[in-house]
Each structure stands twice: as C-alpha cells, then as structure tokens.
Amino acid sequence: MTTLGAVFLPQLPPERLRAVARAADDAGLAELWLWEDCFLESGIASAAAVLAWTERVRVGVGLLPVPLRNVALTAMETATLHRLFPGRVAIGVGHGVQDWMAQVGARVESPVTLLREYVVALRALLRGEQVTMDGRYVRLDKVALDWPPASTATIYVGATGPRTLRLSGETADGTILTCATSPEGVRRARGLIDExxxxxxxxxxxxxxxxxxxxxxxxxxxxxxxxxxxxxxDPGQDLGVAGDARAVAGAVRRWADAGADTVVLQPLSDEPDPEGFVRFVAREVQPLVA
Known part of the structure; x- marks a missing residue:
C-alpha cells in the first residue's frame, strides 16, 4: 500500500506551521514532512512542535544535514522524539547543500565518507549500543544513550547520486529522493539501492x-x-503533476509503480493556501490512492 504525505515548505514562516499541522491531522493526512534547509527552520524543533500539536499524523524530517550536527546530538534528539511520540516520527539525514555547508564552515572534503560514518554510528546509538569510533570525521569514545528509543528507529538517507544511493542501500533503513526524480529515476534509484x-x-x-x-x-x-x-x-522531464484529485492520484500511482513506497506531495512555492493543500491531499487524493 502506498503511503501519501505532504510537505510543509520552510519558506513559510514558522508561525504558519501550527495551522498547517492541525489541518493535516484533522483531515487524516498520513504523513507531514519537514525540511531543515539553511537558513530557514530547524527540522527537530519543528518536528517536536508538530508532534505536540497533533494526535495522529506521522512526521518526517527529510532531511538533517550531517555536517551541521554532531552525531551524538542527532541521536539524542531522535531518541527523545521517539520516546515522547512512539511510532510517529521518521528522521532523514544527508550531505546537505554543499554551498550552504561551506557558508557555515562545515563543508568536508569527503561528504560520502562522513555520511557513511555518521549513519553507521547513528543507527548503532539508536539501537542502544555503546559506540566507539575513530573515523575520519566521526569520533566517539564509549558513547551510549541513556534513553534510546523503546522500539526500532528508522533512519532514512537523502540521496541523488549513484554513490550515495548505494551507500543508503548498504547502511540506512530507507532512502529519500528529491522532486527531481521521475518514475524512471525511481527505478534507477531502486537498482542502485539494491546494489x-x-x-x-x-x-x-x-x-x-x-x-x-x-x-x-x-x-x-x-x-x-x-x-x-x-x-x-527540463520542461520535457516527467516531473510533477497538475490537475484535480484524480490527476494527482494517477501520478502518485505511477511513482508508486516505479518503486516508491511513500509519495510526498510537494506544494509549489507560490501555493496560496497551505492548509487547503494538506486537506486536498488527505481528503481528496488519499482515498483515491488507497
């Protein structure tokens, strides 16, 4: 079964988030996804607020840029959310936009090496293990969480290039693909993930x-x-969908048939009614997809 979600764009001011989150929850939306784009809004702070304001909607953070965050801190924050709101949060991590990482002095020479070390350490910490690692970028000395998640915490990796897609398949629990991914792109990504x-x-x-x-x-x-x-x-690329609920649901099914388990509808940057968008996704598109 395909899971359907929607994005709250961080280009909206943080004070808009509560109304959108409540609209999503009231309408029965399965998942609301948040971004930690520089220099807009915090993924963890936003996720905590949405989870506290709502009762049932699952919250995804896609994604946290790993050069900005010590892995122990990400593990602590992720574990806290899982303990407070069991089964309602999914966390994604990734390289981050390299220009932004350079702006804050966090860009590394080998983003793939950092991501590999980070995901391995993060998943081990969230399993409740004591972790010692002397990597190129991630260094931990007998670190263990006092309050690891009570159940399995799924960690996603945001990926576009072949090396990162293979890395995600090898080390992570799931992969997040951008809106620049066509159905054929999903198929190619699935193949690299499987490798x-x-x-x-x-x-x-x-x-x-x-x-x-x-x-x-x-x-x-x-x-x-x-x-x-x-x-x-490219205007000729098979990216995005415009139309009524049936047209959107048909597109969701095409991306799902290509190998997507969850399709998260991303509103346009000029979307005039974010609350109305999540209601549209939940009440009109979701039933057609289900």
Whole structure:
C-alpha cells in the first residue's frame, strides 16, 4: 500500500506551521514532512512542535544535514522524539547543500565518507549500543544513550547520486529522493539501492520516499511549468503533476509503480493556501490512492 504525505515548505514562516499541522491531522493526512534547509527552520524543533500539536499524523524530517550536527546530538534528539511520540516520527539525514555547508564552515572534503560514518554510528546509538569510533570525521569514545528509543528507529538517507544511493542501500533503513526524480529515476534509484543492499548483505525492508511537485486549482499547469523553470528542470522531464484529485492520484500511482513506497506531495512555492493543500491531499487524493 502506498503511503501519501505532504510537505510543509520552510519558506513559510514558522508561525504558519501550527495551522498547517492541525489541518493535516484533522483531515487524516498520513504523513507531514519537514525540511531543515539553511537558513530557514530547524527540522527537530519543528518536528517536536508538530508532534505536540497533533494526535495522529506521522512526521518526517527529510532531511538533517550531517555536517551541521554532531552525531551524538542527532541521536539524542531522535531518541527523545521517539520516546515522547512512539511510532510517529521518521528522521532523514544527508550531505546537505554543499554551498550552504561551506557558508557555515562545515563543508568536508569527503561528504560520502562522513555520511557513511555518521549513519553507521547513528543507527548503532539508536539501537542502544555503546559506540566507539575513530573515523575520519566521526569520533566517539564509549558513547551510549541513556534513553534510546523503546522500539526500532528508522533512519532514512537523502540521496541523488549513484554513490550515495548505494551507500543508503548498504547502511540506512530507507532512502529519500528529491522532486527531481521521475518514475524512471525511481527505478534507477531502486537498482542502485539494491546494489548497496547486496554489498551490505541487507535482507530487511528498505523504504523509498519520493517528493512529487503538485499543483491544483486555477492555473495549476501554468504554475507547475513556472516552478519547473525556477528549479532549472527540463520542461520535457516527467516531473510533477497538475490537475484535480484524480490527476494527482494517477501520478502518485505511477511513482508508486516505479518503486516508491511513500509519495510526498510537494506544494509549489507560490501555493496560496497551505492548509487547503494538506486537506486536498488527505481528503481528496488519499482515498483515491488507497
């Protein structure tokens, strides 16, 4: 079964989050996803607020840039959210935008090495293990959480390139793909993830989450085209969907058929009604997908 979600864009001011979160929860949206984009809003602080304001919606953070965060801190924050709100949070980590990492003095020479060390250490800490690591970037000396999650914590990796997709398959529990991923791109990503899983002798489940640009209402197709141009996407690429609930649900099914377990609808940057968007996803699109 395909899980459906929606994004709260951090380009909106933080004070808008409460109304959008409550609208999502009241409408029965399965998942609300948040971003930690520089220099907008904190992923962890936003997730904690949404979880406290709501009763049932699952919250995803996709993603936390690892150069900004000591892995022990990320483990502590993730474990705290899992203990406070069991089964309602999913955390993704990734390289971060390298220009932003350079701006804050956190850019590293080998982002892939950092991410590998980080994910290995993070998952071990969240399993309640005592971790000692003397890596190129991650160094821990007998570190263990006093309050690890009471149940398994799923860690996603945000990935685009082949090396990171293979790394995600080998080390993570799931992968997050950007809105620049077509259905064919999902298939290719699945293949690379499976290569990594084979290299790591992984036989457990690996969930793939993909963001999908979506526009509805007046001038939906025109607005979607403008958003594609803003992101620098080729107009001929199979990216995004515009139309009513049936059109959007049909697109969700195409991305799901290509290998996405969760499709997260990403509103356009000019979306005039964020609360209305999450209600549309939950009440009109979700039933058609289910």
């Amino acid at each position: 990594g899983r084979a290299a790591g002798d992984r036989t457990d489940a690996h969930s793939v989450v993909v963001y999908l640009l979506a526009a509805t209402g007046p001038r939906a197709a025109e607005r979607l085209d403008a958003e594609r141009r803003r992101f620098g996407y």
